[in-house]
Amino acid sequence: xxxxSQTPKYLVTQMGNDKSIKCEQNLGHDTMYWYKQxxxxxxxxxxSYNNKELIINETVPxxxxxxxxxxxxxxLHINSLELGDSAVYFCASxxxxxxxxFVFGETQYFGPGTRLLVL
Amino acid sequence: xxxIDQPTEMTATEGAIVQINCTYQTSGxxxxxxxxxxxxEAPTFLSYNVLxxxxxxxRFSSFLSRSKGYSYLLLKELQMKDSASYLCAALDSNYQLIxxxxxKLIIKP
Numbered sequence: 014x015x016x017x018s019q020t021p022k023y024l025v026t027q028m029g030n031d032k033s034i035k036c037e038q039n040l041g042h043d044t045m046y047w048y049k050q051x052x053x054x055x056x057x058x059x060x061s062y063n064n065k066e067l068i069i070n071e072t073v074p075x076x077x078x079x080x081x082x083x084x085x086x087x088x089l090h091i092n093s094l095e096l097g098d099s100a101v102y103f104c105a106s107x108x109x110x111x112x113x114x115f116v117f118g119e120t121q122y123f124g125p126g127t128r129l130l131v132l
Numbered sequence: 133x134x135x136i137d138q139p140t141e142m143t144a145t146e147g148a149i150v151q152i153n154c155t156y157q158t159s160g161x162x163x164x165x166x167x168x169x170x171x172x173e174a175p176t177f178l179s180y181n182v183l184x185x186x187x188x189x190x191r192f193s194s195f196l197s198r199s200k201g202y203s204y205l206l207l208k209e210l211q212m213k214d215s216a217s218y219l220c221a222a223l224d225s226n227y228q229l230i231x232x233x234x235x236k237l238i239i240k241p
Contacts, residue, residue: 053233054169054217054233054234054236055231055233055234056175056219056221056231056234057231058228058229058231061228068228103174103175120165120177120180121177121229122177123174123175123176124174125173125174126173126174
């Protein structure tokens with residue numbers, strides 16, 4: 014029944030490793046997002062992906078790459094992990110219907126988060 | 133630039149009323165959201181305002197003034213479970229959500 018799910022919930026890894034976080038939504042939404050929440054609890058948008066259109070936050074390093082095999086999935090791949098990548102990563106989805114744009118309030122439904130710790 | 137301001141922390145007493153303010157500056161405006169986030173959990177949707185005025189939903193109400201770039205979240209009959217962070221987010225002209233850093237609300241018995 015989970016609307017937006019993420020795996021793994023916890024991820025502890027060494028600097029320099031490559032890791033992926035998976036996200037799936039069963040809401041039939043068109044748009045998915047990745048957020049990073051740092052220790053100050055500030056939510057920073059990393060990517061949004063809508064009907065194969067990827068919008069990238071320019072401040073996100075290119076070590077981060079989203080991959081969407083289909084509309085229900087948006088995975089986050091991170092290369093060469095750094096200490097500063099330690100944070101909670103949230104996946105979210107919203108209804109926005111492609112080219113028709115805004116549908117209703119763009120309410121975003123969040124996954125449970127993945128707590129990444131880079132040692 | 134785009135900016136959302138809200139207090140970092142507030143304290144209130146169980147059973148009381150608290151108002152959490154949020155001011156925003158965005159490139160265009162398509163509405164304002166309030167989300168609740170308990171420690172260690174994901175944000176959950178509370179309210180959405182796009183027109184001026186007050187929207188009431190049970191113990192929680194949200195107000196918007198577009199001309200002032202201002203919103204508040206009003207929580208009545210506070211319960212201990214209301215202890216959480218409350219995130220204000222504005223939808224800009226590109227339908228991107230601009231998030232505030234959140235207000236940590238502490239409820240005391």
